[in-house]
Amino acid sequence: QKEVEQNSGPLSVPEGAIASLNCTYSDRGSQSFFWYRQYSGKSPELIMFIYSNGDKEDGRFTAQLNKASQYVSLLIRDSQPSDSATYLCAKAGNKLVFGAGTILRVKS
Amino acid sequence: DTAVSQTPKYLVTQMGNDKSIKCEQNLGHDTMYWYKQDSKKFLKIMFSYNNKELIINETVPNRFSPKSPDKAHLNLHINSLELGDSAVYFCASQGLGDEQFFGPGTRLTVL
Numbered sequence: 001q002k003e004v005e006q007n008s009g010p011l012s013v014p015e016g017a018i019a020s021l022n023c024t025y026s027d028r029g030s031q032s033f034f035w036y037r038q039y040s041g042k043s044p045e046l047i048m049f050i051y052s053n054g055d056k057e058d059g060r061f062t063a064q065l066n067k068a069s070q071y072v073s074l075l076i077r078d079s080q081p082s083d084s085a086t087y088l089c090a091k092a093g094n095k096l097v098f099g100a101g102t103i104l105r106v107k108s
Numbered sequence: 109d110t111a112v113s114q115t116p117k118y119l120v121t122q123m124g125n126d127k128s129i130k131c132e133q134n135l136g137h138d139t140m141y142w143y144k145q146d147s148k149k150f151l152k153i154m155f156s157y158n159n160k161e162l163i164i165n166e167t168v169p170n171r172f173s174p175k176s177p178d179k180a181h182l183n184l185h186i187n188s189l190e191l192g193d194s195a196v197y198f199c200a201s202q203g204l205g206d207e208q209f210f211g212p213g214t215r216l217t218v219l
């Protein structure tokens with residue numbers, strides 16, 4: 001079992017909809033997670049960091065962490081075509097462990 | 109100013125050659141990393157240095173040798189390049205928190 005798992009997608013949503021991206025992890029002791037966005041041909045850029053159970057909101061983005069169920073999710077409200085990218089979930093620690101990423105396509 | 113820079117951006121070379129990729133960060137961070145992203149976009153850590161000392165060395169062939177002349181620089185030298193080394197290599201740096209800042213990447217193509 002991989003430490004961090006994501007559905008590779010692609011996940012297609014219409015413009016204006018909510019995009020829901022999910023990530024599960026195997027180490028119950030994991031404390032905190034990052035969501036990175038990576039446009040094609042570019043480097044990963046951090047969009048959210050979450051370390052406590054519950055929700056964390058930043059603009060159109062909401063990260064959710066459920067330690068009991070060992071999953072992390074990222075919700076993007078009012079999705080825009082510019083949100084089309086690969087979203088990488090990463091477990092924090094002495095090193096980042098990334099999931100394989102989910103491709104999101106927002107269609108106008 | 110670019111926070112984390114890498115050179116070259118593209119590298120095309122023949123099998124068996126030796127090549128180097130350079131990375132520099134101007135963020136004042138103590139920790140730097142090398143990652144490899146393969147054709148399936150999976151991003152995997154290779155090495156980590158903290159203040160010029162190697163602290164993480166994943167199961168990477170010893171043809172790959174990182175070098176950190178100072179804490180702002182982390183270079184990656186690759187000997188006897190193989191087809192499977194073709195990938196995008198990212199350098200990253202990390203300060204006191206867990207956030208890592210990535211360089212623009214070096215796309216290595218081995219022919």
